[in-house]
Amino acid sequence: MCSYNAVNGLPSCANGHLLQMMLRGDWKQEHALVTSDCGAVNNLMGPPVSAATNESAAAMALNNGTDIEMGSEVYFNHLQNAVRLGLTSTSAVDGALKRSLLALMRTGRFDPVDFTEWTAIGPQVVSSKPHKMASYEAALQSFVLLKNRNGVLPLKPGSKVAVLGPQSIAQHGLLSDYAPAPCFNASYSCITTIADAIKSENRRRGAGETFIAKGVDINSTDESGVEKALRFAQKADFVVLVLGDDSTIETEGKDRENIQLPGLQQKLALKVLALSKPSILVLVNGGAMGIESLVEHTDAIIEAFYPGPEGGRALAQTIFGNENRWGRLPYTMYPSSYVKDQNMSNYDMAAFPGRTYRYYQQTPVFPFGSGLSYSTFALRNADVTLEFPTIYFRCTITNEDHDDDGDAVLLLYHIPSSEYRSEVSYPVPLSSLIAFDRMHLARGESKNIRFSISVTELGLTNADGVKHVYEGKHTLMLDVTGQGLSSSSSSSSSPSSPSLSPERVPTSVRKDIIIPFLG
Numbered sequence: 001m002c003s004y005n006a007v008n009g010l011p012s013c014a015n016g017h018l019l020q021m022m023l024r025g026d027w028k029q030e031h032a033l034v035t036s037d038c039g040a041v042n043n044l045m046g047p048p049v050s051a052a053t054n055e056s057a058a059a060m061a062l063n064n065g066t067d068i069e070m071g072s073e074v075y076f077n078h079l080q081n082a083v084r085l086g087l088t089s090t091s092a093v094d095g096a097l098k099r100s101l102l103a104l105m106r107t108g109r110f111d112p113v114d115f116t117e118w119t120a121i122g123p124q125v126v127s128s129k130p131h132k133m134a135s136y137e138a139a140l141q142s143f144v145l146l147k148n149r150n151g152v153l154p155l156k157p158g159s160k161v162a163v164l165g166p167q168s169i170a171q172h173g174l175l176s177d178y179a180p181a182p183c184f185n186a187s188y189s190c191i192t193t194i195a196d197a198i199k200s201e202n203r204r205r206g207a208g209e210t211f212i213a214k215g216v217d218i219n220s221t222d223e224s225g226v227e228k229a230l231r232f233a234q235k236a237d238f239v240v241l242v243l244g245d246d247s248t249i250e251t252e253g254k255d256r257e258n259i260q261l262p263g264l265q266q267k268l269a270l271k272v273l274a275l276s277k278p279s280i281l282v283l284v285n286g287g288a289m290g291i292e293s294l295v296e297h298t299d300a301i302i303e304a305f306y307p308g309p310e311g312g313r314a315l316a317q318t319i320f321g322n323e324n325r326w327g328r329l330p331y332t333m334y335p336s337s338y339v340k341d342q343n344m345s346n347y348d349m350a351a352f353p354g355r356t357y358r359y360y361q362q363t364p365v366f367p368f369g370s371g372l373s374y375s376t377f378a379l380r381n382a383d384v385t386l387e388f389p390t391i392y393f394r395c396t397i398t399n400e401d402h403d404d405d406g407d408a409v410l411l412l413y414h415i416p417s418s419e420y421r422s423e424v425s426y427p428v429p430l431s432s433l434i435a436f437d438r439m440h441l442a443r444g445e446s447k448n449i450r451f452s453i454s455v456t457e458l459g460l461t462n463a464d465g466v467k468h469v470y471e472g473k474h475t476l477m478l479d480v481t482g483q484g485l486s487s488s489s490s491s492s493s494s495p496s497s498p499s500l501s502p503e504r505v506p507t508s509v510r511k512d513i514i515i516p517f518l519g
Contacts (some may be wrong), residue, residue: 001035002066005347006048010064013040014049019065033103036061038071054078059087067096126184132310135182139314140325141407141438144303145372152278152299154321154374155238158206161198162236164229164272165243165265166218167284168195173218173246176286176306191309194242194282197316205320211236215272218246219263226268230275239277240319241269241298244285259290260336266293273297282315290336292365303329321374324406328371328436328482332357332364350427358429369433370482375399375406375441377480378505384476384513386455391513393451393476399441400505408480410437412451414458415475415510426463431477434458451478455515471517479508 002013012018013036024030044057051057058074059082069075082088108116125131145153155161167173171191175182183190192200195212202208215229216222233239243265250256260266273279273294280300283289284307295301304315317323341353341362354360357368382395397408412435421428434457441447458474459467 001037002040003037004040004043009048011040011044011049013037013066014044014060014064016064024065031099031102033068033099034066035068036066036070040071041066041069041074042072055082055085055087058082062088062092062096067099123184127182127190127309135308136310136314139304139307139311140318140323141327142305142307143315143318143326144329144370145326145374146301146303146329146366146370147295147298148372148374149299152238153280153319155202155280155319156206157202157204157320158208159202160209160211160235160237161202161240162211162213162229162232162238162277163195163198163240163242164213164215164233165241165268165282166214166216167244167246167282168212168240168242169193169214170246170284173244174284174307174309174311176308177247177251179306179308182309192312194284194312194315197312198240198319201316201320201322215268216264218244218265219249221264223264226264226271229268230271233272233275233277236277239272239275239279240282241272241279242282242284243269244283244289245287246284250286256287258336258339259288259334261289261291269294270297280319288331288333290334290338290365292335295365303333321404324374324404326371326373326407326409328369328409328411329366330368332360332368333366333370334360335363335365358432359427360430367482369411369479371409372481373406373408374404375401375408375443376505377406377408377441377507379478379480379509380506382478382509382511384511386513386515389455391453391455391458391476393453393478393511395449395478395509396446397439397441397449397480398446399443401443403443405440405442407438407440410439410449411479412436412453413477413479415477416460416470417473417475420460420470420472424462426461428460434476455518458515469515469518471515473512473514475510475512477508477510481507483507 002019005012007015007018010017019034023032041057041061044051044060045054049060051060054074055078058079061069062079079093083090083093104110113119171188171193174191181187199210199212202210211232213225213229213232215225243261245262249262261269269281279298280302281294281298282302282304283291284304286306304311307315314323318325342355349355350359353362378398378400380396380398384391384393393412397410399406399408411433413431414434415431416428435451435453437449437451439447439449455469459469461467
């Protein structure tokens with residue numbers, strides 16, 4: 001799918017360099033089928049190319065590699081006339097038609113109905129056990145433990161727990177933008193809320209009490225529920241604050257103007273945290289939230305994203321320590337001021353203060369790749385060798401915990417040398433993720449790990465847009481908590497650092513390798 005944005009002044013759906021030269025030429029995908037994003041062909045009537053007529057817009061898209069138009073009818077209404085006017089050709093139409101029909105043939109569109117696997121899928125698969133297990137497993141692996149001060153997590157069943165916040169009672173709010181209703185009756189009623197899941201687990205394994213109150217809405221000025229929420233928090237041994245946003249705040253065609261918690265959620269959080277009860281902040285959201293004002297006051301922070309229909313159950317099992325399958329943060333969590341510090345319409349990744357972990361030069365709230373576990377993982381005996389054209393990075397990982405089995409998620413980064421950075425005039429990433437792996441380790445277990453990396457993975461893009469591998473020193477860093485990346489850039493003083501457990505064991509290792517001149 002070609003996107004709305006322009007690259008070097010040409011919209012993606014009218015960019016022959018991207019669609020013809022690179023996709024079908026350099027990448028050797030001659031049969032690649034390209035569809036437009038909805039309305040993107042019609043958008044060619046506006047800037048930056050401002051096609052003079054609908055026929056010109058249709059020809060511009062077709063000639064540059066867009067096969068199928070979606071969301072508007074410029075092709076349907078004007079492509080034939082564009083051919084008559086000589087703006088495009090029947091051979092260009094034939095090429096788009098060939099690629100379109102080939103994709104339909106590959107998916108069995110012209111096969112007898114009984115010969116296609118899709119016709120065997122019946123309504124009985126909706127909310128079926130295998131699908132629920134897949135949803136549960138995906139949720140377990142997606143949660144990110146950003147902070148766990150004094151080991152407040154996992155909670156012990158049988159406690160008095162207050163589960164507060166608008167996302168604690170949400171059903172639809174646990175699903176992402178395009179997720180359909182998952183229940184057999186085409187509703188959301190079968191989804192267990194986070195609050196109900198915590199209540200069930202707290203009661204199932206002990207005589208626990210769970211107090212539930214939303215406190216405030218996702219986005220309103222209604223404070224009528226705040227007093228009840230504070231009363232429940234005061235009665236509890238632990239508070240779980242479930243905050244965030246949903247599709248009423250951000251969705252396709254609806255962007256946020258800031259990254260703060262919407263409505264009165266932050267105000268509720270600060271009032272609850274002022275009670276000084278052991279508190280766990282759970283974020284249920286799509287885009288990253290600016291939560292810098294809450295970090296120091298909470299004992300634990302979990303990024304749950306939109307965890308899906310089984311997310312409530314998965315989160316409860318994780319909070320009470322029955323699961324230990326944490327993931328790593330897939331984006332940088334910026335301070336709320338970032339939307340003012342960075343021009344949101346400027347997509348120059350390296351323009352100060354920079355975008356993403358690769359170029360961001362200031363202090364994030366939590367850096368990309370952050371993520372703790374109930375287990376303590378140690379990395380030792382690291383070694384790197386070059387057996388051209390493959391680089392091998394070897395290491396031993398140990399689960400040093402005596403109580404918890406758990407998943408370790410390993411991230412391998414390439415860090416360009418400061419010498420190379422000083423020699424060139426174009427932007428060079430601070431670091432780049434080049435490989436990752438997830439593995440389960442029983443308590444006390446050690447495993448030998450090996451990453452096999454092509455030398456080309458160390459390539460950097462020069463001023464001409466060409467990727468090349470420079471001669472000389474390169475640093476590879478393997479990390480299992482996110483602390484290593486923090487210390488490799490300006491984020492070494494990140495406020496997230498106190499959130500991460502003290503480094504009593506090596507959780508990141510670095511090795512240098514010398515790459516010879518490759519010509």
